[in-house]
Amino acid sequence: MCGGLVEREQVADDLGISRETVRKWRARFVKDRLEGLTDRPRPGPPRRITDEQVEALVTKTLDEKPSSGDSHWSTRSMAEATGMSQSAVSRIWRAFGLKPHTVETWKLSTDPQFVTKVRDVVGIYLSPPENALVLAVDEKSQIQALDRTQPVLPMAPTTPARMTHDYVRHGTTSLFAALDIASGSVIAQHHRRHRHTEFLRFLKTIDAAVPKDLDLHLVLDNYATHKTEAVKKWLLRHPRFHLHFTPTSASWLNLVERWFAELTRRKLRRSAHRSVIELERDIRGWINEWNKNPKPFVWTKTADEILETLAAYCTTINDSRH
Structure with a gap:
């Protein structure tokens, strides 16, 4: 038992994780072998936004303009267009690094040399x-x-x-x-x-x-x-x-x-x-x-x-x- 504790501490130190995390995953492996290492359903309500909806929102952000004639999407206009909440739109934009409100200047040189x-x-x-x-x-x-x-x-x-x-x-x-x-x-x-x-x-x-x-x-x-x-x-x-x-x-x-x-x-x-x-x-x-x-x-x-x-x-x- 003492040897197992020392080994658990060594693994935790080597990986930079807690000893409780090492204990939990070892216990799951001992009980269910490799099946025990797969992710289990997490607590909380089930996910309501599918991967397809996320893809559609990102595509819409990149390829389309708001029907209102605005120059760029806002969280409010995108939420109305997709049926999502503004907070969901904001989270997805942050995850993909999208900033429709931001524009930067650029210019490619046409110098022949x-x-x-x-x-x-x-x-x-x-x-x-x-x-x-x-x-x-x-x-x-x-x-x-x-x-x-x-x-x-x-x-x-x-x-x-x-x-x-x-x-x-x-x-x-x-x-x-x-x-x-x-x-x-x-x-x-x-x-x-x-x-x-x-x-x-x-x-x-x-x-x-x-x-x-x-x-x-x-x-x-x-x-x-x-x-x-x-x-x-x-x-x-x-x-x-x-x-x-x-x-x-x-x-x-x-x-x-x-x-x-x-x-x-x-x-x-x-x-x-x-x-x-x-x-x-x-x-x-x-x-x-x-x-x-x-x-x-x-x-x-x-x-x-x-x-x-x-x-x-x-x-x-x-x-x-x-």
Whole structure:
């Protein structure tokens, strides 16, 4: 008996389950052998929604629109259309990850050099050149200095911080940023405009900030200010700069966009500023703190994996049209 108890404890520990569970299933096996291991009817009322009804509801959600002319199904309209309760519709949608009320933006690039550019940019992320710095560069334009119309109420126990939904605008600024993909540190500069003139100033700032013995590989989008004659002439005089352009409509390939998202989430979204000068000072302070302990964003997918995923997605889109 003692040996059986020790063995039961060992099995429970190995599987991460209770000793009572081990005891129950061993007893059922001893009594009925393999038949004792099958699921038995559970307590409670019998299941009222069949697999066929679930399949029909999921199909209806994916393939049909409400007869009312609404753009998407709600639990109420689907319940009326299927004869189920709203709670049942909600449970089935959650089980299948369906969210008819949610829509996300997307756009496939039509760049004729899409594949070449993806391989170039991803290649430089995964295998940076020696004796070189790889910088993801872009501008976050039209950052607004916004002040709430009434004071922000601080957080209190059981109550989150609160701010008014309306605000007063006090002007805009543009932030030029270059993210070092190896260290995560950022070179940044504010300008009130974002023409090629400002972009050239930022290139000069990068040139002055990076040791002269390093080549510079810049990942950029196809914004017109990056390709003007003045910029091209300056680059000819500074041959250590090498530009790598992302495909059109593919800003997700530029890692600095990930850093801009952090800036927005952790600083801008809940801040209030009474002037552009105050906004710029606040952003500079946040960037200085970031650079004290920078965190790189590690790119993991290969170009082939990205292209295979997009090819499968395009196939799904084409199939859905038929």
